[in-house]
Amino acid sequence: MTTPTTGQPPSEPVSKRAAGTPSATARLDRIPVATTSHRRWALLLGFLFSFDLIDLNTFAYVAPRLREQWDLSLDGVGVITSVGFAGMFLGALLGGRLSDRLGRRRVLLGAVVFYSCFSLLSALSLTPWQLGATRFLTGVGLQAMTGVLLVWVSEMFPRALRGRYQSWILVLGFIGVPVSAWVSRLVIPLGPESWRWVFVVGALGVAGVLVAARILPESVRWQVAHGRENAALSLVARLEKEAVARTGAPLPPPAETAPLPRARLADLLTGRNRRRLIATSLVSVFLILCFYGFNSWVPTLLVENGYTQSESLTVTSVLAAAAVPGALLAIPFIDRWDRRWLLLGIETCVAALLLAFGLIDGATALIVSGFLATMLLQCGVAVQYTYIPEVFPTPLRGMGAGIATGFGRLSGVIGGVAVSWIYTTFGFAAVFVYLAAMALLMGLVLVVLGERTTNKALDEIGSDTVPPAAAREPRTTRGEL
Numbered sequence: 001m002t003t004p005t006t007g008q009p010p011s012e013p014v015s016k017r018a019a020g021t022p023s024a025t026a027r028l029d030r031i032p033v034a035t036t037s038h039r040r041w042a043l044l045l046g047f048l049f050s051f052d053l054i055d056l057n058t059f060a061y062v063a064p065r066l067r068e069q070w071d072l073s074l075d076g077v078g079v080i081t082s083v084g085f086a087g088m089f090l091g092a093l094l095g096g097r098l099s100d101r102l103g104r105r106r107v108l109l110g111a112v113v114f115y116s117c118f119s120l121l122s123a124l125s126l127t128p129w130q131l132g133a134t135r136f137l138t139g140v141g142l143q144a145m146t147g148v149l150l151v152w153v154s155e156m157f158p159r160a161l162r163g164r165y166q167s168w169i170l171v172l173g174f175i176g177v178p179v180s181a182w183v184s185r186l187v188i189p190l191g192p193e194s195w196r197w198v199f200v201v202g203a204l205g206v207a208g209v210l211v212a213a214r215i216l217p218e219s220v221r222w223q224v225a226h227g228r229e230n231a232a233l234s235l236v237a238r239l240e241k242e243a244v245a246r247t248g249a250p251l252p253p254p255a256e257t258a259p260l261p262r263a264r265l266a267d268l269l270t271g272r273n274r275r276r277l278i279a280t281s282l283v284s285v286f287l288i289l290c291f292y293g294f295n296s297w298v299p300t301l302l303v304e305n306g307y308t309q310s311e312s313l314t315v316t317s318v319l320a321a322a323a324v325p326g327a328l329l330a331i332p333f334i335d336r337w338d339r340r341w342l343l344l345g346i347e348t349c350v351a352a353l354l355l356a357f358g359l360i361d362g363a364t365a366l367i368v369s370g371f372l373a374t375m376l377l378q379c380g381v382a383v384q385y386t387y388i389p390e391v392f393p394t395p396l397r398g399m400g401a402g403i404a405t406g407f408g409r410l411s412g413v414i415g416g417v418a419v420s421w422i423y424t425t426f427g428f429a430a431v432f433v434y435l436a437a438m439a440l441l442m443g444l445v446l447v448v449l450g451e452r453t454t455n456k457a458l459d460e461i462g463s464d465t466v467p468p469a470a471a472r473e474p475r476t477t478r479g480e481l
Contacts, residue, residue, distance in 0.1 A: 014367055024232035026254035026456050027240060028220050029457050031158050034165060034240035040155060042165050044212055045149055046172020051205025053176035053323075054183075055119050058202050059084065060296040061133060061184035061316070064309050066128075067300075068351050069192055073298070076128055078420040081296055085288070085412025087139025092409055095144025098388055098401020099151060100395065103116075103226075103459045105217045108148040115141025116206035123199035143409055147402050153223040154389040155397070159457050163334030163386040167327050170382050174323035181320035185313045220396045221458070255457075267393075268400055276391040277400060279449035280377040282382055283343075284408025286442035289415045291377055294354065297419045298370070305428050317368045326378025339387045339454055340446040346380040347443030351436040358432025380442070387446065390453040390461055 034042075059080060066072045091111070099107040111406040125131035148167070157165045183201055187194050223232040240251060268277055298319065302312040333342055353373035357366060392400030422431050453461055 007247065008085055011064075022254035023256060024198045024220050024224050024229055024236045025459060026256045027233070027236045028156075029459070030158060030252050030254050031239055031243045032160065032252070033243050033246055034158060034161055035239050035246060037239060037242060038165065041156070041216060042169055042172050044216060045153065045207065046169045046175075046233070048108075048145070048208045048212065049149060049169055049173030050176035050179070051112075051202065051208070052115075052459075053173050054180040055115060055199075055202030056142055057177060057180045057295065057320075058122075058184070058441075059131075060299055061181065061313065062188065062198055063300055064303050064312065065188050065192075065195045069195075070128060072128060074304070074420050074424070077300060078416040080128065080132045080418035081136055081292075082413040084135040084139040085409045087136035088143035088409030088412065089406045091140035091143035091145075092147050092402045092406030093399075094106055094140065094402075095147045096151075096398040096400070098144075099148045099222075099398035099402075103275075104148050104152045104155070104222050104398070105212075105216055106218075108152060108215070109212055111141045111145035111148065112209050112212075113141075113206055115139075115145065116203040118183050119199050119203040120467070122202075124213065139409070143405065147405050148398065150385050151389045151397050151401055152219055154386070154458065155219045155394070160335055160455050162390070163339070163382070163454070164331050166386040167330045167334055170327040170330075170378070170385065171324055175232070175376060177323040178317065178320040181313070181317040185317050187371070188313070189310065206385065206464045214364060217279075225394050226276070227305040251343065252340070265396075267449070268396055268403070273392070273400070275449060276451075277403060279445055280388045280391065280404035281407040282449070283442055283445045284404050285411040286438050286445065287381070287384060288408040288461060289418075290350070290354075290435050290438035290442060291381065292412055293415050293419050293431075293438065294377070296416070297423075301419075301423060301428060301431065304423070315367060315370070318367055319374045322371045322375035323378045326375035328460055329375065329379045330382035334383060334386060335454060338452050338453065339383050340450045340452070343380055343383045344443035344447050346376050346383065347439045350376045350439040354432045354436040354439060358429045358435075371394040377439075387450070390456075390458060391451070394458065 002169075063072070063077045063080075067074075067077065095107055095111060115138050118134050118141065122131060122134040122138060125134055146391055149169075153166050153169060180198070180202070183196075184198050187197050217235050218228075220232045220235055223229070223235075243251060267273055298314050298317045302315060303309055350373055353369045353376065355371060356369035360366075360369065388404055389397055389401040418434070419431055422434055429457070
């Protein structure tokens with residue numbers, strides 16, 4: 001039996017490349033265009049990511065119906081939302097750690113199967129406790145999949161196109177947001193138990209695993225870091241051939257960088273890695289508090305503020321349609337401008353629009369400001385999702401990005417309860433003042449603590465973040481990657 005991506009027996013050790021020949025990572029970095037394989041992978045990952053977002057948004061849309069059917073309180077809605085984020089925190093850490101040890105591809109596909117199974121079980125829930133348990137476990141799989149997907153894209157796409165293709169994958173993925181909204185709008189009013197089908201739709205992404213198992217390879221950088229240079233070279237040679245066929249010109253010569261030494265988890269807490277971990281964790285926290293504080297709570301808050309359930313779902317369906325143009329908006333700028341300053345500009349506009357949403361009366365102002373805020377929030381997500389995995393060295397990329405996004409998801413536990421408390425204590429407008437503050441802080445973090453990554457090779461960014469082996473204490477096997 002051979003592996004689908006290398007053609008070699010999975011248990012057979014792969015010899016190292018001959019001395020003096022270019023490394024697989026250097027040859028990968030010189031590819032200037034997205035090849036046929038890159039575009040095929042982007043379509044597949046966009047499909048998988050769309051079901052991630054469908055599943056992620058399902059509870060927000062069924063919550064108003066469950067409030068009626070199960071007599072679920074606002075606090076109950078907040079608790080179920082929060083336990084989902086707690087599951088995502090665990091999933092971010094597990095997914096990141098396992099992807100550094102077992103491989104990006106294996107963990108990504110396993111996570112899709114995992115969350116799809118528990119989304120189906122969510123549809124069978126009979127009590128809030130059962131639904132909370134299944135949403136926790138769904139969250140584990142959702143974030144494991146998302147975190148590893150972002151890492152895989154950062155490692156496999158040309159450096160001058162990382163942001164653009166990350167954005168294109170988000171464009172395809174964000175199609176899941178209006179799909180989720182409109183499925184909910186059409187299905188939930190059909191009957192008292194119709195909400196269950198919304199969770200069934202969220203599990204259909206498992207079909208993409210059958211395709212991914214055949215066409216999605218393991219990350220070249222992960223293979224090199226784990227001594228599988230020949231397998232990586234075979235894949236890179238195919239990409240080089242496709243790139244030459246597309247450009248009609250020879251590729252530039254490979255530019256070698258010093259190989260990174262093996263790394264320990266403790267290296268994430270030293271030097272520039274520590275600063276990067278703090279910066280990416282904070283930006284993830286403010287993203288979740290703002291993004292999901294808005295998207296998860298708007299359907300319920302509109303009903304509480306006097307709108308009918310049908311009107312609320314209609315408004316949120318219109319807002320959900322802003323997701324795709326939001327990610328598209330990032331494409332012309334994300335690989336041209338410094339991602340830090342681009343994010344600050346985006347989030348400043350988001351803060352102003354959220355204030356307008358909460359403070360200006362009238363349906364037109366509500367829809368226009370909400371649509372534009374949603375669009376720019378999604379644009380900012382594209383910038384952040386590109387930036388976060390870029391700043392960590394390959395041996396620690398999965399875990400570093402996992403910790404950063406994990407803290408963001410964990411903040412959703414507090415965020416779900418915070419929105420409920422702010423609304424109950426201070427009212428509708430105060431919620432959006434709070435969300436606007438989170439958006440502004442999100443933009444400021446990377447300007448203050450971050451660094452430029454646009455158009456830089458990943459090995460160049462991470463080359464000074466892993467201490468040389470000679471400078472360390474004697475290494476033990478415990479905690480190594």
